[in-house]
Amino acid sequence: MKMFKYVLKRILLMFFVFFVVTTICFMLIRLLPRELPQDKNLADAIAARWDALGYNEPLIVQFGIYLRNIFTKLDFGTSWYIQYREPALDLLLSRLAPTVLVNTYALVFSIPLGILLGIYAAIKKNRWQDTLISTGVMVFVSVPSYVYAFLVQYFLYFKLDLLPLTVYSLADAGGSWFTGKMFYSMIPPILALSFGEIAGLCRFTRAELTETLTSDYMLLARTKGLSRGQATARHALKNAMVPILPMIIGSFISVMSGSLVIERIFSIPGVGQLYIQSIQLFDYDVFMVDCIFYSFVGLLAGIVVDLSYGFIDPRIRMGEK
Amino acid sequence: MDRNNIPKEKFTFVNAGQRISDKKFEDKPIGYFKDAWIRFRKSKASVAAAIIIVGIILYSFLTPLLITSHDATFMCGTYAKKPARVTWLRELGIATGGVKTTNSEAGFVKLNAIAVGAESKDGQVVSMGQAKDSPYHPVLKTGAPYQQEQPNKKLATYYPTTVDTYLEVGFLYVDVEQAEYQKIADWQAQTGLQVLYPLVDTQNGYCFEPEDANFWYKTKGKGIPVSTATGKDIQQTYSEELVLEDNYKRDADGNLMYSQYTGGGDAQTAQLRVRVLYYNYYQYLYGSVPNYLLGTDAQGYDLALRIAGGIRLSLLLAVCVSVINFLIGAAYGAVEGYYGGTTDIVLSRVTDILSGVPFIVVVTLFQIHLAKQVGAIPSLLFAYVLTGWIGTASRVRTQFYRFKNQEYVMAARTLGARDRRIIWKHIFPNTLGTIITSSALVIPGVILTESMLSFLGIIKLGGAGQTSLGTLLSDASTIWTNYPHLMLYPALVISLLMICFNLFGNGLRDAFNPALRGVED
Numbered sequence: 001m002k003m004f005k006y007v008l009k010r011i012l013l014m015f016f017v018f019f020v021v022t023t024i025c026f027m028l029i030r031l032l033p034r035e036l037p038q039d040k041n042l043a044d045a046i047a048a049r050w051d052a053l054g055y056n057e058p059l060i061v062q063f064g065i066y067l068r069n070i071f072t073k074l075d076f077g078t079s080w081y082i083q084y085r086e087p088a089l090d091l092l093l094s095r096l097a098p099t100v101l102v103n104t105y106a107l108v109f110s111i112p113l114g115i116l117l118g119i120y121a122a123i124k125k126n127r128w129q130d131t132l133i134s135t136g137v138m139v140f141v142s143v144p145s146y147v148y149a150f151l152v153q154y155f156l157y158f159k160l161d162l163l164p165l166t167v168y169s170l171a172d173a174g175g176s177w178f179t180g181k182m183f184y185s186m187i188p189p190i191l192a193l194s195f196g197e198i199a200g201l202c203r204f205t206r207a208e209l210t211e212t213l214t215s216d217y218m219l220l221a222r223t224k225g226l227s228r229g230q231a232t233a234r235h236a237l238k239n240a241m242v243p244i245l246p247m248i249i250g251s252f253i254s255v256m257s258g259s260l261v262i263e264r265i266f267s268i269p270g271v272g273q274l275y276i277q278s279i280q281l282f283d284y285d286v287f288m289v290d291c292i293f294y295s296f297v298g299l300l301a302g303i304v305v306d307l308s309y310g311f312i313d314p315r316i317r318m319g320e321k
Numbered sequence: 322m323d324r325n326n327i328p329k330e331k332f333t334f335v336n337a338g339q340r341i342s343d344k345k346f347e348d349k350p351i352g353y354f355k356d357a358w359i360r361f362r363k364s365k366a367s368v369a370a371a372i373i374i375v376g377i378i379l380y381s382f383l384t385p386l387l388i389t390s391h392d393a394t395f396m397c398g399t400y401a402k403k404p405a406r407v408t409w410l411r412e413l414g415i416a417t418g419g420v421k422t423t424n425s426e427a428g429f430v431k432l433n434a435i436a437v438g439a440e441s442k443d444g445q446v447v448s449m450g451q452a453k454d455s456p457y458h459p460v461l462k463t464g465a466p467y468q469q470e471q472p473n474k475k476l477a478t479y480y481p482t483t484v485d486t487y488l489e490v491g492f493l494y495v496d497v498e499q500a501e502y503q504k505i506a507d508w509q510a511q512t513g514l515q516v517l518y519p520l521v522d523t524q525n526g527y528c529f530e531p532e533d534a535n536f537w538y539k540t541k542g543k544g545i546p547v548s549t550a551t552g553k554d555i556q557q558t559y560s561e562e563l564v565l566e567d568n569y570k571r572d573a574d575g576n577l578m579y580s581q582y583t584g585g586g587d588a589q590t591a592q593l594r595v596r597v598l599y600y601n602y603y604q605y606l607y608g609s610v611p612n613y614l615l616g617t618d619a620q621g622y623d624l625a626l627r628i629a630g631g632i633r634l635s636l637l638l639a640v641c642v643s644v645i646n647f648l649i650g651a652a653y654g655a656v657e658g659y660y661g662g663t664t665d666i667v668l669s670r671v672t673d674i675l676s677g678v679p680f681i682v683v684v685t686l687f688q689i690h691l692a693k694q695v696g697a698i699p700s701l702l703f704a705y706v707l708t709g710w711i712g713t714a715s716r717v718r719t720q721f722y723r724f725k726n727q728e729y730v731m732a733a734r735t736l737g738a739r740d741r742r743i744i745w746k747h748i749f750p751n752t753l754g755t756i757i758t759s760s761a762l763v764i765p766g767v768i769l770t771e772s773m774l775s776f777l778g779i780i781k782l783g784g785a786g787q788t789s790l791g792t793l794l795s796d797a798s799t800i801w802t803n804y805p806h807l808m809l810y811p812a813l814v815i816s817l818l819m820i821c822f823n824l825f826g827n828g829l830r831d832a833f834n835p836a837l838r839g840v841e842d
Contacts, residue, residue: 017673024678028686138366138824142765142820143820144819146812147812147815147816150801150812261777275681279779291679294681295677295679298679
């Protein structure tokens with residue numbers, strides 16, 4: 001019951017923060033001067049639409065209209081330049097699939113590798129295998145993801161000509177995001193994203209596991225007669241997973257926001273590219289919905305990570321005294 | 322002797338005239354920071370990282386002093402995107418400005434013809450072999466020529482060559498004023514370096530590309546050299562003995578024409594079209610041969626200087642952010658942690674809200690709203706500072722919760738110390754280690770995000786005098802496959818900075834962590 005109350009409290013707090021952030025973003029974005037296109041007819045049409053939608057009212061009235069539209073019609077505004085008169089939310093949702101796909105593939109690819117490497121390094125602590133892995137991890141964690149992207153492009157496209165330079169468009173890949181051809185063209189961004197992901201996970205796993213491996217209960221387990229492998233798998237690994245699992249869950253939620261840089265380099269038509277486009281084309285309604293989306297994903301990931309600690313490990317149920 | 326009744330005068334003070342106090346330690350005491358320093362030194366990787374960081378900083382400050390022929394604002398558009406070329410390193414075979422290419426027959430002749438044209442004084446054309454050792458010869462190395470079948474079933478010869486891309490520019494048409502023309506002629510006579518070369522006859526049907534000043538010899542078709550001595554056009558192929566037939570413009574008396582009047586002005590300002598050997602013209606304009614340690618960037622700036630400027634900008638920004646975050650975070654976290662209760666709850670909600678806004682959104686909004694008024698860099702700084710201190714604040718807060726109820730703090734309070742004194746004098750020094758570590762780790766974070774934001778075009782830090790590493794990468798991102806050095810050097814510097822600062826930060830963290838004291842021994 002207490003847990004339930006805590007969860008409720010956290011969710012309410014999250015919505016409060018979300019509301020404040022939305023308000024700030026709305027005010028700052030609506031204050032920006034809007035620009036009309038060169039085309040006279042289109043400009044007149046857009047100006048008339050803006051007037052009808054209340055864009056010329058006082059700011060606070062505009063905010064009221066905005067909130068009313070969201071709650072009654074789920075209308076987050078309209079795109080004026082990227083896709084004329086397409087609802088901004090629909091535009092965003094249509095860009096969600098490639099972002100989520102690429103990042104999910106990358107996660108699915110890197111999680112097992114990262115954890116296995118981390119476990120291996122922890123077991124071989126202070127031997128040459130550990131030194132090798134730890135050094136590699138340090139390098140791979142630090143080097144920015146776009147450097148990997150360029151290396152992947154250079155070696156796998158220009159030198160070996162194995163993979164395409166950028167992700168295929170929907171039409172080229174057979175009209176769906178799930179075709180084999182599409183997956184093939186997504187391999188370069190997946191690789192570029194994975195290096196850092198694997199290294200980060202490996203470092204985290206190693207740190208947690210070395211800590212649990214030296215705990216007193218491991219000594220007890222060994223004295224009871226468990227072999228080193230048994231004790232590691234049943235006791236150390238289980239306890240080490242307590243902080244690792246929430247982190248993985250958090251990354252799965254963050255796949256929605258993806259990586260702006262990787263999307264730009266491999267021209268993935270995802271959420272990040274929509275964000276950049278909306279800034280460049282001054283499509284402020286789309287920009288607004290993208291901002292809201294990013295804040296929401298960030299807050300959601302945070303709250304899910306915090307709560308999953310409690311679900312995974314009964315010892316740290318928060319809110320219980 | 323009666324022990325109970327010793328006379329009073331027999332008693333003397335043992336330590337009379339002597340101070341009774343503890344002796345000073347013979348060796349020096351080891352304080353918190355000294356201990357941290359000792360343990361930091363033990364970590365070889367961190368020390369190496371620190372040395373590399375110092376090296377990079379030195380590079381960024383010394384390069385502008387050591388490169389004297391031009392500064393960071395110097396730009397030469399003709400020599401843009403060129404690889405490294407340094408005169409004295411050239412002798413050793415590195416930094417030659419060379420690029421490996423494969424040339425067709427006509428292309429290979431054209432390259433050689435640059436040297437032939439440069440060596441042919443007063444229209445006396447020398448043979449290909451005679452021009453071979455010319456300092457203007459763009460071909461540095463020639464591989465074994467090979468034959469390949471064309472789509473039209475004919476065999477064609479190809480020459481694998483290493484070409485000096487600076488000399489490859491060869492001749493260019495330039496429009497100058499009459500006065501300038503005279504100056505060039507004087508400079509020519511003074512230094513013995515020829516800049517002005519005869520103009521080419523573009524009208525007689527033997528000129529393949531009228532705008533390309535390198536076709537000074539008679540060509541037909543797709544730039545294939547021909548000989549007209551026999552009255553017929555005979556195609557020629559490359560050989561050492563080949564003497565190209567010149568296609569220079571001559572006046573009615575048969576004299577070579579070095580300039581052509583294109584319009585305007587009096588004797589001083591009349592516009593003249595001349596044909597210059599750019600390598601020498603560059604020396605005339607800027608006073609030295611092109612020397613670029615890392616080559617030139619996409620616009621024609623010296624890449625070595627641009628990178629040095631980028632490092633300075635990134636580090637300056639990172640250090641500013643780090644220091645400001647340190648100050649705000651320490652003050653905020655101290656108040657939060659020390660007073661606790663309602664103050665803590667209210668302040669925590671404020672940080673909750675601030676950290677709820679994604680950083681990328683903050684940067685974008687700050688750039689759009691503020692960049693025009695205060696400039697791109699200050700508005701970027703504001704964006705970093707707006708949310709950057711939250712991490713530091715929460716760390717300080719945790720430390721304060723740990724220390725504020727300890728006995729020594731209570732003792733200080735009992736002795737009448739005020740809140741301010743307890744916060745800064747008694748608790749804060751205990752949190753310093755954590756804050757210094759997190760401040761050091763802020764630096765690579767700032768460098769990384771700055772480069773990413775510039776790369777995405779959200780912030781625009783590029784300009785004549787300054788640039789950022791991210792802007793260099795962004796400029797290179799569309800053309801780097803043809804000019805790998807444009808991407809290689811900035812990416813290398815950023816990666817090195819990131820690795821070193823992370824190693825350095827980790828070393829600091831371990832050194833300042835009291836739990837690890839004595840673990841290694």
